[in-house]
Amino acid sequence: MDERDSSLHGALERLHHHIESRRHADPAQSRTAKLIATGIDKISQKVGEEAVEVVIEAIRNNRSGVVLESADLLYQLVVLWAQLGITPADVAHEMQRREFLFGIAEKLPKSLAKNAPDYLHDDLVESDVPLSEAVR
Numbered sequence: 001m002d003e004r005d006s007s008l009h010g011a012l013e014r015l016h017h018h019i020e021s022r023r024h025a026d027p028a029q030s031r032t033a034k035l036i037a038t039g040i041d042k043i044s045q046k047v048g049e050e051a052v053e054v055v056i057e058a059i060r061n062n063r064s065g066v067v068l069e070s071a072d073l074l075y076q077l078v079v080l081w082a083q084l085g086i087t088p089a090d091v092a093h094e095m096q097r098r099e100f101l102f103g104i105a106e107k108l109p110k111s112l113a114k115n116a117p118d119y120l121h122d123d124l125v126e127s128d129v130p131l132s133e134a135v136r
Helices: 008-022 031-038 040-059 063-083 088-102
Strands: none
Protein backbone atom coordinates (compact mmCIF):
# COMPACT_ATOMS: atom_id res chain seq x y z
CA MET A 1 0.00 0.00 0.00
CA ASP A 2 1.32 3.46 -0.79
CA GLU A 3 1.69 6.34 1.64
CA ARG A 4 -1.48 8.21 0.68
CA ASP A 5 -3.96 9.09 3.40
CA SER A 6 -6.21 6.03 3.58
CA SER A 7 -8.92 7.79 5.60
CA LEU A 8 -12.30 8.54 4.08
CA HIS A 9 -11.46 12.24 4.28
CA GLY A 10 -8.23 11.66 2.35
CA ALA A 11 -10.08 9.64 -0.29
CA LEU A 12 -12.75 12.35 -0.65
CA GLU A 13 -10.07 15.05 -0.96
CA ARG A 14 -8.30 13.07 -3.72
CA LEU A 15 -11.61 12.41 -5.47
CA HIS A 16 -12.55 16.10 -5.28
CA HIS A 17 -9.16 17.06 -6.73
CA HIS A 18 -9.61 14.53 -9.55
CA ILE A 19 -13.10 15.81 -10.33
CA GLU A 20 -11.87 19.41 -10.44
CA SER A 21 -9.01 18.37 -12.72
CA ARG A 22 -11.56 16.93 -15.17
CA ARG A 23 -13.85 19.96 -15.15
CA HIS A 24 -12.54 21.32 -18.46
CA ALA A 25 -11.62 17.99 -20.03
CA ASP A 26 -13.22 16.78 -23.24
CA PRO A 27 -16.57 15.17 -22.32
CA ALA A 28 -15.93 12.60 -25.05
CA GLN A 29 -12.78 11.52 -23.19
CA SER A 30 -13.87 11.88 -19.55
CA ARG A 31 -17.00 10.50 -17.92
CA THR A 32 -16.59 13.06 -15.14
CA ALA A 33 -16.40 15.95 -17.63
CA LYS A 34 -19.46 14.55 -19.40
CA LEU A 35 -21.39 14.40 -16.11
CA ILE A 36 -20.35 17.95 -15.16
CA ALA A 37 -21.49 19.17 -18.59
CA THR A 38 -25.00 17.80 -17.94
CA GLY A 39 -25.54 20.42 -15.21
CA ILE A 40 -26.74 20.51 -11.64
CA ASP A 41 -30.19 18.99 -12.29
CA LYS A 42 -28.78 15.80 -13.84
CA ILE A 43 -25.99 15.57 -11.26
CA SER A 44 -28.59 15.89 -8.48
CA GLN A 45 -30.69 13.18 -10.12
CA LYS A 46 -27.64 10.88 -10.19
CA VAL A 47 -27.06 11.48 -6.46
CA GLY A 48 -30.65 10.48 -5.77
CA GLU A 49 -30.41 7.36 -7.94
CA GLU A 50 -27.26 6.21 -6.16
CA ALA A 51 -28.82 6.87 -2.75
CA VAL A 52 -31.77 4.67 -3.71
CA GLU A 53 -29.38 1.92 -4.82
CA VAL A 54 -27.67 2.05 -1.40
CA VAL A 55 -31.07 1.68 0.27
CA ILE A 56 -32.03 -1.26 -1.97
CA GLU A 57 -28.80 -3.08 -1.11
CA ALA A 58 -29.34 -2.36 2.59
CA ILE A 59 -32.88 -3.78 2.45
CA ARG A 60 -31.39 -6.88 0.82
CA ASN A 61 -28.93 -7.02 3.73
CA ASN A 62 -26.16 -7.07 1.12
CA ARG A 63 -23.13 -5.63 2.90
CA SER A 64 -20.84 -5.73 -0.13
CA GLY A 65 -23.56 -4.16 -2.28
CA VAL A 66 -23.94 -1.32 0.22
CA VAL A 67 -20.19 -0.74 0.16
CA LEU A 68 -20.06 -0.69 -3.66
CA GLU A 69 -23.12 1.53 -4.04
CA SER A 70 -21.87 3.83 -1.26
CA ALA A 71 -18.68 4.41 -3.24
CA ASP A 72 -20.80 5.29 -6.29
CA LEU A 73 -22.94 7.61 -4.15
CA LEU A 74 -19.88 9.36 -2.76
CA TYR A 75 -18.52 9.90 -6.29
CA GLN A 76 -21.80 11.47 -7.44
CA LEU A 77 -22.04 13.52 -4.24
CA VAL A 78 -18.52 14.89 -4.65
CA VAL A 79 -19.32 15.84 -8.27
CA LEU A 80 -22.36 17.70 -6.91
CA TRP A 81 -20.23 19.41 -4.26
CA ALA A 82 -17.68 20.45 -6.87
CA GLN A 83 -20.41 21.85 -9.10
CA LEU A 84 -21.62 23.98 -6.18
CA GLY A 85 -18.14 25.04 -5.08
CA ILE A 86 -18.25 22.85 -1.95
CA THR A 87 -15.16 20.99 -0.78
CA PRO A 88 -14.85 17.99 1.52
CA ALA A 89 -13.31 20.41 4.04
CA ASP A 90 -16.52 22.47 3.99
CA VAL A 91 -18.55 19.39 4.93
CA ALA A 92 -15.95 18.41 7.55
CA HIS A 93 -16.31 21.89 9.09
CA GLU A 94 -20.07 21.39 9.39
CA MET A 95 -19.60 17.97 10.95
CA GLN A 96 -17.12 19.42 13.46
CA ARG A 97 -19.54 22.23 14.27
CA ARG A 98 -22.34 19.76 14.92
CA GLU A 99 -20.11 17.59 17.06
CA PHE A 100 -19.09 20.64 19.07
CA LEU A 101 -22.70 21.73 19.59
CA PHE A 102 -24.60 18.45 19.83
CA GLY A 103 -22.11 15.59 20.20
CA ILE A 104 -20.90 13.13 17.64
CA ALA A 105 -24.07 11.04 17.44
CA GLU A 106 -26.52 13.87 16.86
CA LYS A 107 -28.08 14.97 13.62
CA LEU A 108 -28.78 18.68 13.29
CA PRO A 109 -32.31 19.36 14.59
CA LYS A 110 -34.64 20.49 11.79
CA SER A 111 -35.53 23.62 13.76
CA LEU A 112 -31.89 24.72 13.56
CA ALA A 113 -31.42 23.64 9.95
CA LYS A 114 -33.99 26.19 8.74
CA ASN A 115 -31.64 29.06 9.53
CA ALA A 116 -28.30 28.35 7.91
CA PRO A 117 -25.50 29.32 10.26
CA ASP A 118 -23.26 32.23 9.40
CA TYR A 119 -20.23 29.97 9.22
CA LEU A 120 -21.50 28.67 5.87
CA HIS A 121 -20.70 31.99 4.24
CA ASP A 122 -17.63 31.75 2.02
CA ASP A 123 -15.64 34.32 3.99
CA LEU A 124 -15.80 32.22 7.15
CA VAL A 125 -15.38 28.79 5.58
CA GLU A 126 -12.29 29.97 3.74
CA SER A 127 -10.82 31.77 6.75
CA ASP A 128 -8.65 30.60 9.59
CA VAL A 129 -11.36 31.33 12.16
CA PRO A 130 -11.14 28.72 14.95
CA LEU A 131 -14.09 26.36 15.09
CA SER A 132 -14.95 27.53 18.62
CA GLU A 133 -15.50 31.06 17.26
CA ALA A 134 -17.22 29.88 14.08
CA VAL A 135 -20.04 28.15 15.95
CA ARG A 136 -20.96 31.14 18.10
